[in-house]
Amino acid sequence: MKKDIFAESKTLSNIVNKMRNILIQNGYYELFPPSVAQYSENLKKGMKFSDGKNFYLLKPDVTSWLIEMDKVEEKQKIFYVSEVLNENLNSTWQLGFEILNGEHLKAEEEIIRLTIELLKNLEISNFFVDVSSIKVWKNVLNKAATYKQDVIKAIEVRNFGLIEGLEIDQEIKNEIGELFNFRGKQSNINSLNTLLKSINDERIFIDLGTIKYMDYYEDIVFEVYAPDNGHLLGNGGQYKINDKYACGLAFNLDVIKEMKR
Numbered sequence: 001m002k003k004d005i006f007a008e009s010k011t012l013s014n015i016v017n018k019m020r021n022i023l024i025q026n027g028y029y030e031l032f033p034p035s036v037a038q039y040s041e042n043l044k045k046g047m048k049f050s051d052g053k054n055f056y057l058l059k060p061d062v063t064s065w066l067i068e069m070d071k072v073e074e075k076q077k078i079f080y081v082s083e084v085l086n087e088n089l090n091s092t093w094q095l096g097f098e099i100l101n102g103e104h105l106k107a108e109e110e111i112i113r114l115t116i117e118l119l120k121n122l123e124i125s126n127f128f129v130d131v132s133s134i135k136v137w138k139n140v141l142n143k144a145a146t147y148k149q150d151v152i153k154a155i156e157v158r159n160f161g162l163i164e165g166l167e168i169d170q171e172i173k174n175e176i177g178e179l180f181n182f183r184g185k186q187s188n189i190n191s192l193n194t195l196l197k198s199i200n201d202e203r204i205f206i207d208l209g210t211i212k213y214m215d216y217y218e219d220i221v222f223e224v225y226a227p228d229n230g231h232l233l234g235n236g237g238q239y240k241i242n243d244k245y246a247c248g249l250a251f252n253l254d255v256i257k258e259m260k261r
Contacts, residue, residue, distance in 0.1 A: 011257050019118050023079045031078040033062050042068050047085045059085040072241045076100040098248030107247035108220050109198050130207035131222040140175045144168050155211045182208040231255045
């Protein structure tokens with residue numbers, strides 16, 4: 001069945017315009033990332049191709065491209081609208097916003113507060129924001145070094161049964177299980193506790209089973225999802241560009257578009 005590209009574009013346009021207005025009001029400016037970037041193993045997603053001399057990526061992940069640029073000196077507050085290609089050539093329209101050269105916890109707080117404001121402006125109120133820490137997983141993952149990638153994959157797809165089948169000491173499995181199943185308003189991680197207390201929104205939870213798919217995230221990560229359909233509305237986290245602290249989030253516009261029909 002052919003899509004009505006005009007109706008689809010009109011819906012996306014209305015969503016993006018509402019988000020764009022809020023972002024500009026909050027001091028963000030629009031960045032226009034290139035569709036093609038010279039290939040680097042640090043770039044994520046996109047379609048790899050060659051011109052016979054060099055390799056390139058078509059429509060790579062924007063945050064990984066920003067990190068590869070490695071040119072941030074002064075604080076920047078940017079947003080972008082971009083189509084991102086996965087390896088299987090499925091595309092996703094994203095609206096992302098980032099604080100580059102920001103401050104620890106203040107950047108995360110602003111990103112999450114703005115996420116809530118943007119969804120409110122779209123009249124989407126039934127959602128949750130789960131926050132977690134990559135660092136809290138490092139010690140236990142090192143104990144299961146042989147199966148590290150298997151454990152990470154199991155956590156990402158929320159299937160602890162995959163971990164049960166691995167040849168890992170039961171004590172280590174128990175440690176993984178405690179983190180995997182932890183969800184609440186307070187933890188033993190001060191940075192996450194501070195973040196929740198500062199924002200003070202009933203829809204935000206500490207969920208240590210949240211691990212993001214991109215390996216450039218360094219510590220705090222978060223995802224936004226709708227409990228009605230379980231769809232991921234957006235995700236993001238903290239990373240660095242040439243040792244400058246940065247944080248951002250990308251909305252999945254295709255999911256939001258379906259919710260607004």
